[in-house]
Amino acid sequence: MYSEMLLDAAHRPDHKKIPAKNVVKEKIANPMCGDDLEVGLTLNDGAIEGAWWQGRGCLVCCGTAEILCEHICTKKVVAVKKIKASEVYKLIGFRPTPSRETCALLSFQAVQKILGE
Secondary structure, eight states: OOOHHHHHHHHHOSBSSSSSSEEEEEEEEETTTTEEEEEEEETTTTTEEEEEEEEEHHHHHHHHHHHHHHTTTTTHHHHHTOHEEEEEEHHHSSOOHHHHHHHHHHHHHHHHHHOOO
């Protein structure tokens, strides 16, 4: 049902642990599923130098957070602001059911809030 990439990202995250310094953070939750995330970005000169997440949630939520953090690292803020939900679905390899859309987009919403979108 879920893509191999999503399963791997959820079970072996490289970006799960927000550093203590120089990070802009946003907490976000999905009470319907119990997802509770914090996303952190290191910004420098109009670019994202680092992206991390921490918290707990379902496989879709955590896997997407990992894949999104990997995807936006080293990208320009202007480019990341242009990302749409449909691109997030492409990154994770499937379009979630309506009941899982919020799970899949939670980390994306946190990034948008940090970047002022």
